[in-house]
Amino acid sequence: MNSATAKRIVLAARPNGKPTERDFRLELVPIPHPGTRELLLRTQYLSLDPYMRGRMDDLKSYASPTAIGDVMLGESVAEVIVSHHPGYSVGDIVLAHTGWQTHSLSNGEGLRKINPSDSSVTARLGVLGMPGFTAYSGMRIIGQPKSGETVVVAAASGPVGSLVGQLARRADARAVGIAGGPEKCSFVQDELCFDAAIDHRASDFMERLTEACPRGIDVYFENVGGTIWQAVSPLLNKFARVPVCGLIAQYGMSASPGPDRLPATMRDILSKSLTVRGFINYDFSELFPEFLREVGAGIRSGEIRYKEDIVDGLENAPNAFIGMLEGRNFGKLIIRIAV
Amino acid sequence: MNSATAKRIVLAARPNGKPTERDFRLELVPIPHPGTRELLLRTQYLSLDPYMRGRMDDLKSYASPTAIGDVMLGESVAEVIVSHHPGYSVGDIVLAHTGWQTHSLSNGEGLRKINPSDSSVTARLGVLGMPGFTAYSGMRIIGQPKSGETVVVAAASGPVGSLVGQLARRADARAVGIAGGPEKCSFVQDELCFDAAIDHRASDFMERLTEACPRGIDVYFENVGGTIWQAVSPLLNKFARVPVCGLIAQYGMSASPGPDRLPATMRDILSKSLTVRGFINYDFSELFPEFLREVGAGIRSGEIRYKEDIVDGLENAPNAFIGMLEGRNFGKLIIRIAV
Numbered sequence: 001m002n003s004a005t006a007k008r009i010v011l012a013a014r015p016n017g018k019p020t021e022r023d024f025r026l027e028l029v030p031i032p033h034p035g036t037r038e039l040l041l042r043t044q045y046l047s048l049d050p051y052m053r054g055r056m057d058d059l060k061s062y063a064s065p066t067a068i069g070d071v072m073l074g075e076s077v078a079e080v081i082v083s084h085h086p087g088y089s090v091g092d093i094v095l096a097h098t099g100w101q102t103h104s105l106s107n108g109e110g111l112r113k114i115n116p117s118d119s120s121v122t123a124r125l126g127v128l129g130m131p132g133f134t135a136y137s138g139m140r141i142i143g144q145p146k147s148g149e150t151v152v153v154a155a156a157s158g159p160v161g162s163l164v165g166q167l168a169r170r171a172d173a174r175a176v177g178i179a180g181g182p183e184k185c186s187f188v189q190d191e192l193c194f195d196a197a198i199d200h201r202a203s204d205f206m207e208r209l210t211e212a213c214p215r216g217i218d219v220y221f222e223n224v225g226g227t228i229w230q231a232v233s234p235l236l237n238k239f240a241r242v243p244v245c246g247l248i249a250q251y252g253m254s255a256s257p258g259p260d261r262l263p264a265t266m267r268d269i270l271s272k273s274l275t276v277r278g279f280i281n282y283d284f285s286e287l288f289p290e291f292l293r294e295v296g297a298g299i300r301s302g303e304i305r306y307k308e309d310i311v312d313g314l315e316n317a318p319n320a321f322i323g324m325l326e327g328r329n330f331g332k333l334i335i336r337i338a339v
Numbered sequence: 340m341n342s343a344t345a346k347r348i349v350l351a352a353r354p355n356g357k358p359t360e361r362d363f364r365l366e367l368v369p370i371p372h373p374g375t376r377e378l379l380l381r382t383q384y385l386s387l388d389p390y391m392r393g394r395m396d397d398l399k400s401y402a403s404p405t406a407i408g409d410v411m412l413g414e415s416v417a418e419v420i421v422s423h424h425p426g427y428s429v430g431d432i433v434l435a436h437t438g439w440q441t442h443s444l445s446n447g448e449g450l451r452k453i454n455p456s457d458s459s460v461t462a463r464l465g466v467l468g469m470p471g472f473t474a475y476s477g478m479r480i481i482g483q484p485k486s487g488e489t490v491v492v493a494a495a496s497g498p499v500g501s502l503v504g505q506l507a508r509r510a511d512a513r514a515v516g517i518a519g520g521p522e523k524c525s526f527v528q529d530e531l532c533f534d535a536a537i538d539h540r541a542s543d544f545m546e547r548l549t550e551a552c553p554r555g556i557d558v559y560f561e562n563v564g565g566t567i568w569q570a571v572s573p574l575l576n577k578f579a580r581v582p583v584c585g586l587i588a589q590y591g592m593s594a595s596p597g598p599d600r601l602p603a604t605m606r607d608i609l610s611k612s613l614t615v616r617g618f619i620n621y622d623f624s625e626l627f628p629e630f631l632r633e634v635g636a637g638i639r640s641g642e643i644r645y646k647e648d649i650v651d652g653l654e655n656a657p658n659a660f661i662g663m664l665e666g667r668n669f670g671k672l673i674i675r676i677a678v
Contacts, residue, residue, distance in 0.1 A: 225605055239622075244609050247602075258597015262604055263586075266564060269617035270583050276615045278608035283578075 006031045007314050008101035011066045015056055018325065023056065024072070024318040031103045039106045040082035043098050046314070046335040047075045047125035048321045050248040072100035072317075075130060076337075077114070077121045088113075095124055100317055102337055118296070126332030127306035128295055130281055131159035136291045137284035138221060138243035139167045142277045147172035149218035152209075152235075154178040154228050156188045156197060157307060159332040160245065163295070164221045165194045166304050173219075176212045178228060180327040187330075192305055206231045216240075224248050230261075233268055244278040248325060307331030345370045346653050347440030350405045354395055357664065362395065363411070363657040370442045378445045379421035382437050385653070385674040386414045386464035387660045389587040411439035411656075414469060415676075416453070416460045427452075434463055439656055441676055457635070465671030466645035467634055469620055470498035475630045476623035477560060477582035478506045481616045486511035488557035491548075491574075493517040493567050495527045495536060496646060498671040499584065502634070503560045504533045505643050512558070515551045517567060519666040526669075531644055545570045555579075563587050569600075572607055583617040587664060646670030 005028050012025040034040045055066045055073055066073055076099075080092040085108050088094070095112040098104040114124055126132060143164075145151050151168035155161040156177025165175035165188070177188040177197045188197035196212035198205060209231050216237040222229070225247030236242075268274060298304030309331040311320045317335045324333045344367050351364040373379045394405045394412055405412055415438075419431040424447050427433070434451040437443040453463055465471060482503075484490050490507035494500040495516025504514035504527070516527040516536045527536035535551035537544060548570050555576040561568070564586030575581075607613060637643030648670040650659045656674045663672045 222605075225602070229601075229605075244605060247605055247609055256597070256599035256602050258595070258599055260595035260597055260599050261601040262568075262599070263564070263595050265601055265604075266561075266568075266583060266586055269615060270586055270619075271617070273617045273619060273622055275617075276608060278610070278612045278614075280609075280612060283612055 004031050005029070006101060006103035008071050008099070009314060009317055010069055010071050011056060013068065014058060015053075019053065019056060019318075019322055021318050021322070026315055032105050034082050034084050034105050037085050037107060039080050039085050039088050039108065039111075041078035041094070041096055041098055041104050041106055042081045043076045043078045043102055043104070043314075043337045044093075044339050045077040045122050045125060045310075046098070046100060046317065046337055047129070048317060048324055048333045048335060049074070049131065050246055050325065052321065053248065053325060073097065074099050075125060077125060078104070079338075093121060095129070100314065100335075102314060122308055122310070122332075122334050123299060123306065125334055126159040126308060127163055127304065128292065128299060129159075131332065132163050132295055133288060133291050134223075134245050134281040135160045135163035135167060135221070136295060137281055137287050138245050138279060139164060139171075139219075140287060141284050142243035142275070142279065143168075143219040143221060143241050145171040145173040145219050148174075148215075150174040150176060150213050150215055151219040151221065152176045152178065152213065152217050152232060153221040154200070154224040155248070155327075156192070156194065157184040157330060158223075159306065160223050161221070162188070162192050162306055163304070164223075165192060166298075168219070169193060169195075170298075174213075174215075176209070176217075178209070184330060187307065191307075200228065210235060219243075221245070222247075229265075233265065236268065236272055236274060238272050240272060240274050242274060242276040244276060245280070308334055310334045310336050312336050343370050344368070345440060345442035347410050347438070348653065348656055349408055349410055350395060352407065353397060354392075358392065358395060358657075358661055360657050360661070365654055371444050373421050373423050373444050376424050376446060378419050378424050378427050378447065378450075380417040380433070380435055380437055380443050380445055381420045382415045382417045382441055382443070382653075382676045383432070383678050384416040384461050384464060384649075385437070385439060385656065385676055386468070387656060387663055387672045387674060388413070388470065389585055389664065391660065392587070392664060412436065413438050414464060416464060417443070418677075432460060434468070439653065439674075441653060461647055461649070461671075461673050462638060462645065464673055465498040465647060466502055466643065467631065467638060468498075470671065471502050471634055472627060472630050473562075473584050473620040474499045474502035474506060474560075475634060476620055476626050477584050477618060478503060478510075478558075479626060480623050481582035481614070481618065482507075482558040482560060482580050484510040484512035484558050487513075487554075489513040489515060489552050489554055490558040490560065491515045491517065491552065491556050491571060492560040493539070493563040494587070494666075495531070495533065496523040496669060497562075498645065499562050500560070501527070501531050501645055502643070503562075504531055505637075507558070508532060508534075509637075513552075513554075515548070515556075517548070523669060526646065530646075539567065549574060558582075560584070561586070568604075572604065575607065575611055575613060577611050579611060579613050581613060581615040583615060584619070647673055649673045649675050651675050 013023045015023045078096045153161045153164040156179045168175040175194040177194045185197040198208045217235045222244040223246040309329040352362045354362045417435045492500045492503040495518045507514040514533040516533040524536040537547045556574045561583040562585040648668040
């Protein structure tokens with residue numbers, strides 16, 4: 001790569017269901033020059049997260065879709081390599097919404113300086129970043145686990161699910177994780193210390209989940225959508241809470257064949273006085289400082305654990321992203337670009 | 340009727356979908372004799388409410404189903420006609436869960452003495468009773484309407500819906516009612532002073548609802564279920580609240596044909612940060628004294644209005660109940676038995 005050339009990945013086409021590599025395009029472009037009060041950032045680590053799948057569709061959501069030809073959105077850890085901004089110096093490390101590219105300009109808006117010595121900087125993209133805060137705020141405001149209750153979460157080895165379960169344990173609740181395959185399940189149970197981990201690929205998944213929840217389910221942290229709900233909903237207790245932060249399994253689904261499950265779900269909501277509440281982490285941004293303090297301390301003490309799946313090279317981002325939507329990653333997926 | 344004979348209506352068969360008169364049986368039985376510390380009650384007014392339809396099915400719900408051959412459940416205003424209980428005297432008027440019968444025994448448990456001079460005693464079965472409290476507690480705890488917001492409720496001429504809209508107006512929110520037919524709509528708009536009333540039978544119902552909610556919907560008080568949700572959900576604003584207290588249109592539905600509307604609803608819940616929360620009025624019973632004070636004062640001052648549909652004779656209860664499930668009543672349905 002020529003030193004004056006930047007790489008970026010743009011949305012080439014809207015996926016029809018599951019994305020394929022053809023929906024992305026790698027482009028080589030000149031490195032941009034920062035103007036007055038601008039910075040040039042070089043991306044070190046790029047975070048890949050399921051919500052990005054939603055932005056690839058042209059659907060009304062909590063955020064506008066990415067336009068065809070635009071750089072794929074994403075948060076990253078970046079280094080300031082040129083600064084015309086009084087607030088930043090060359091060598092500063094920041095959290096930034098750079099998107100899927102090696103270089104980007106910023107006027108400083110939305111940047112957050114981080115201290116690389118605090119903890120691993122990559123944690124700020126995962127357990128101590130947006131995914132972790134999704135877990136933390138959803139549990140604090142909606143889930144509210146109490147001692148002796150049972151909390152169930154899917155994608156339990158991922159950055160949201162792993163913290164949901166660990167927060168449940170800190171609240172003296174029973175943590176039951178759902179994950180894909182024996183390796184992830186062992187990690188969830190042995191390393192993250194969940195009370196149980198269930199493989200959703202097992203043919204007797206439903207029986208195992210029922211066994212793992214002898215007192216029913218009080219909090220189901222919905223971060224995947226799809227068929228897990230079918231197994232979970234009969235086990236929900238009166239007054240159970242269902243924070244809804246992601247529906248990875250539903251992305252790209254268009255019309256769904258019957259039967260219509262909505263009437264039965266509404267009946268459950270009524271007859272069990274359920275709370276089903278959607279949220280996006282910045283709905284609760286006032287909690288962010290508390291989150292950083294509490295979860296940061298847990299990470300430093302080793303009490304809160306997490307796993308990262310780091311893939312090298314921006315050009316590998318599309319393939320890694322597609323794999324994540326299929327559950328092929330193991331831990332928080334991060335692309336290492338230039339460190 | 341022999342003076343020593345009581346009448347009661349029992350569940351003869353579980354309805355298959357809509358109940359028919361054959362699902363009920365009128366029985367003549369001897370008037371029972373109260374034992375030690377027991378009372379004999381004579382029912383004056385019996386309340387008929389949609390939730391009773393749920394109890395006729397053999398489904399797990401917030402309450403056990405009525406057994407075949409058992410007296411239909413229901414709340415009533417009753418007079419103490421024999422008392423062997425030190426807390427009650429002959430002539431006392433009480434709220435009681437007597438069920439659908441002219442006479443019943445009680446040990447005093449669950450009875451609430453009422454002062455007939457306070458307001459119409461029948462209001463204690465409707466706007467100032469369980470249905471009114473459902474509206475009040477659902478709005479206080481879940482709906483939380485704010486000034487300038489829009490609140491939509493169906494069955495708006497009924498005891499729950501009429502109070503939901505009037506409470507919305509008291510919170511300086513826009514109240515939009517949905518009702519069946521022009522007569523009910525006029526009542527909702529002209530007498531209950533909702534900002535708008537829409538006839539759900541109109542062919543352009545959806546357009547009219549959209550017009551009536553120019554700033555979208557912030558609270559949808561779900562007391563009917565069924566197809567209204569389809570019209571409401573696209574209009575829901577970010578952070579809208581959906582208290583779910585009844586699904587009259589769904590009772591007796593078994594398998595529902597596709598398409599499956601659950602994925603789209605979950606997507607709405609996520610993308611708009613919705614709160615969908617089921618409740619049954621006694622979940623919030625700590626608010627009951629406040630409710631009686633506030634809504635009682637509103638009724639006395641004439642600020643809160645309501646309509647009753649009073650049908651004479653216990654033997655007419657099944658037909659009236661079936662009619663209510665089809666929307667044929669106009670106002671709170673009450674059976675007058677012996678006054």
